Amino acid sequence: MVSQSAMAMLGIGIAALLATPFVAPSDLAQRLKSGGADADLDGSSVLPEVPGVEAFPGAEGYGRRSRGGRGGAIIPVTTLADRGPGSLRACIEAQGPRVCVFRVSGVIRFTTRRPIITNPYITIAGQTAPGGGIIVTHGGGVDGYTPIIAKDTHDVIIRHIRVRTDLNAEDRGSNSSFLFENSRNVIFDHVSGAWAQDQVMSGYDHNDNITISNSIFVQGIPRHDKCALLASNPKAPQKLSFIRNLCAHNGDRNPDVNFMPLSCVEILNNVFYNGDSQFTEVHEVFGGTPVSIVGNTYRKGPDSADAIPAIDRVLDSSTGMSKIFMADNRLDKVKVLKTGTVEISQVSRPVCPLSTRLVPAEQAYLQVLDKAGAFPRDALDVRTVAEVRARTGSIIHDAAMRSGPRPLPAIAPGTPYVDLDEDGMADSWERAHGLDPRRNDAWEDADHDRWLNLDEFLDFAHREVMAGRPIP
Structure with missing residues (x-):
C-alpha cells in the first residue's frame, strides 16, 4: 500500500512517480488543482533551473540548457534583404557564438538558396524587432525550401519568429516552416508557423535535447496538412519536449512521434484543435516510442471526423511496443480518448521523469490561447486563436489558398530602440539598471545574479512584447 505522503509526491517529484501505481487522468487533474505540494509537478529535481545556464529565464523542457549565442558577437539585423551586410542570412551564416538582434520589422524573403543554421551557438531574438516583428518566408518554386532550419549543429535558440510560406514550393517534401535535423540543444520558443506543404514543424535524423514550446502551428497545405513530425529516421534515442503549443486546422500529426526505445518524449499542456482524421499519433517503426502525454486539450472542430481519436497508436511497419503514459487529457467534444491499440501499450508511470511544471489541462488551454x-x-495568429475559442475556422479548402499565392499578414512598422553602443541593449534600459549605455557590457553581470546583462535585457524585451509594449 502506497502511503498518502508518497502519493502527495506524485508527478515530477520523480521517485514517487516511479513508485506509485497507475494514476487516472481525473486523479492527476484533481491533484494539480489542489495546490501545495500535491500540485507541484515540477522537474527541478532532474533539471534544476540554474541562472546563466538555462537558455533564458523560464526556459523549459529538454532543450532548456541550450547555450545559444551567449558570450558571443551581437549582430544587428538592419535590412529585410535576402543577403548582404545587416541581413538575417549574414547573422545565420556567421562563425562563432552570436546573437541576432533586429533593428527592422517586416518580411524577410529568401529568394535564393535559404541559409541553414549549421554554425553552432546562435540566438535569434525576434523579440527585439520593432513594430509588428518579423515574418520569414521563401521565394517559392525551386527556391521554396524550409525557411528556418537547424542542421548538423547545436546550441540554437529561436524566439518570436514567424514563418508564413505564401508561395508553394516545387519540392513539397522540403517545405516545412521549421526543421531541426541532426542537432542537439535546440529550443524553439514563441514561434509561429503556417502554410507549410510538409509538416509545419519537422524533426529529422539524430536530434537530442530539443524543446518546442509556447508556439502556434496552423493550416498546413492539404493534402499534407500536418502539424508536427517530431522524429523521422532517428538514429539513436532522443530527448524532446513539446510544451504549451497550439496545433490548429491540421488534418493529422498533431503531433506525430516515431522515436526509438530509451527515448524521452513528452507532450505536455498543449491544445490540439480541428484535426481531421487524427490528433496525436504514436508510431513504432523504430521499435516503439516511449512518450508521456499529459494535460493536453483535444478540441473537435468543423473538419473533425466524429470518431477522431485524441491518441492513436499506429501499427503500420511496427517493430516493437510503444510505452504510452497518459493523464489529465481533456476531451472537448472529441469522443474517443484512445484507440484500442493504445490500451495494451499504456504504462502506469511516465516513461521518463517529466522535465517541467504542469498545470491542469483546462488551465493550460487558457494559457496557450493567451x-x-x-x-x-x-x-x-489572432484569427486562429479566435477560431479555437469559437469552434470555427477550417482546414484550407479554398483552391486559391492551396495553390497560392496566399496573402501575408501585414506587419506594422516601428522604431527600433536606441542602442548607441551596439551591445544589443536599449540605452533606456541600461540607464534604468545602472549600466553605461556608452560601453559594450552585454556579457557582464551587473547585479551578480548569474544572468548576464544581455540575458536580462532579452528577457525584458520578451516580457514587453508579450504585454504589447514597445521597447522605449
Whole structure:
C-alpha cells in the first residue's frame, strides 16, 4: 500500500512517480488543482533551473540548457534583404557564438538558396524587432525550401519568429516552416508557423535535447496538412519536449512521434484543435516510442471526423511496443480518448521523469490561447486563436489558398530602440539598471545574479512584447 505522503509526491517529484501505481487522468487533474505540494509537478529535481545556464529565464523542457549565442558577437539585423551586410542570412551564416538582434520589422524573403543554421551557438531574438516583428518566408518554386532550419549543429535558440510560406514550393517534401535535423540543444520558443506543404514543424535524423514550446502551428497545405513530425529516421534515442503549443486546422500529426526505445518524449499542456482524421499519433517503426502525454486539450472542430481519436497508436511497419503514459487529457467534444491499440501499450508511470511544471489541462488551454506564438501576434495568429475559442475556422479548402499565392499578414512598422553602443541593449534600459549605455557590457553581470546583462535585457524585451509594449 502506497502511503498518502508518497502519493502527495506524485508527478515530477520523480521517485514517487516511479513508485506509485497507475494514476487516472481525473486523479492527476484533481491533484494539480489542489495546490501545495500535491500540485507541484515540477522537474527541478532532474533539471534544476540554474541562472546563466538555462537558455533564458523560464526556459523549459529538454532543450532548456541550450547555450545559444551567449558570450558571443551581437549582430544587428538592419535590412529585410535576402543577403548582404545587416541581413538575417549574414547573422545565420556567421562563425562563432552570436546573437541576432533586429533593428527592422517586416518580411524577410529568401529568394535564393535559404541559409541553414549549421554554425553552432546562435540566438535569434525576434523579440527585439520593432513594430509588428518579423515574418520569414521563401521565394517559392525551386527556391521554396524550409525557411528556418537547424542542421548538423547545436546550441540554437529561436524566439518570436514567424514563418508564413505564401508561395508553394516545387519540392513539397522540403517545405516545412521549421526543421531541426541532426542537432542537439535546440529550443524553439514563441514561434509561429503556417502554410507549410510538409509538416509545419519537422524533426529529422539524430536530434537530442530539443524543446518546442509556447508556439502556434496552423493550416498546413492539404493534402499534407500536418502539424508536427517530431522524429523521422532517428538514429539513436532522443530527448524532446513539446510544451504549451497550439496545433490548429491540421488534418493529422498533431503531433506525430516515431522515436526509438530509451527515448524521452513528452507532450505536455498543449491544445490540439480541428484535426481531421487524427490528433496525436504514436508510431513504432523504430521499435516503439516511449512518450508521456499529459494535460493536453483535444478540441473537435468543423473538419473533425466524429470518431477522431485524441491518441492513436499506429501499427503500420511496427517493430516493437510503444510505452504510452497518459493523464489529465481533456476531451472537448472529441469522443474517443484512445484507440484500442493504445490500451495494451499504456504504462502506469511516465516513461521518463517529466522535465517541467504542469498545470491542469483546462488551465493550460487558457494559457496557450493567451500566450502562445510569436508576439506581437499577427492577423493570422489572432484569427486562429479566435477560431479555437469559437469552434470555427477550417482546414484550407479554398483552391486559391492551396495553390497560392496566399496573402501575408501585414506587419506594422516601428522604431527600433536606441542602442548607441551596439551591445544589443536599449540605452533606456541600461540607464534604468545602472549600466553605461556608452560601453559594450552585454556579457557582464551587473547585479551578480548569474544572468548576464544581455540575458536580462532579452528577457525584458520578451516580457514587453508579450504585454504589447514597445521597447522605449
